[in-house]
Amino acid sequence: EVQLVESGGGLVQPGGSLRLSCAASGFTFSSYSMNWVRQAPGKGLEWVSYISSSSSTIYYADSVKGRFTISRDNAKNSLYLQMNSLRAEDTAVYYCAREDIVVVPAAISYWFDPWGQGTLVTVSS
């Protein structure tokens, strides 16, 4: 079964740090790009960060650039998100999601599947 399981969430004070992990199983982790997506309480989905299969390409949303660092360990089938200088507005459920892609003539399709169950990060004093 293809599965992603996040961990590492919790309560942290503003300005603090937290490291999220995402354990992958059931597929060849090293062959896929991965993403972090978050959802603030009662709000919509927000893409946070992307890392290619070999870690050679990384992207961040402007809202976290310079504060968050995405990484992966293909030997451990694991994805990480190091979050520093946390703010109240970073409070959210954080999901890891596998990116998939298909290229056909004149079109490229991208999608996220599967998603983990999410881990809650609360930034509050």
Next chain:
Amino acid sequence: SSELTQDPAVSVALGQTVRITCQGDSLRSYYASWYQQKPGQAPVLVIYGKNNRPSGIPDRFSGSSSGNTASLTITGAQAEDEADYYCNSRDSSGNHLYVFGTGTKVTVL
């Protein structure tokens, strides 16, 4: 613009058809993918590419696209289809890699 705009809420009678739309410039360059999210659960992929359903997704879910608009149609809506639905695509503006739609709450009456 890197936004994907969806109607906040729609309702549909049990067994009837509902269409959810997603508008944005990025959809002229990329197909949208669609996700269903029920309260307290992670999003689930329901449509990707031109009109593809992952295994396990009922065939009452279908997708289409024209110009800057992508649509998700539920034909013969069931009570279990009541959920939030989000579209998503790569961001052609270059501002971000990906952008999500604002989300549509579907209520089945």
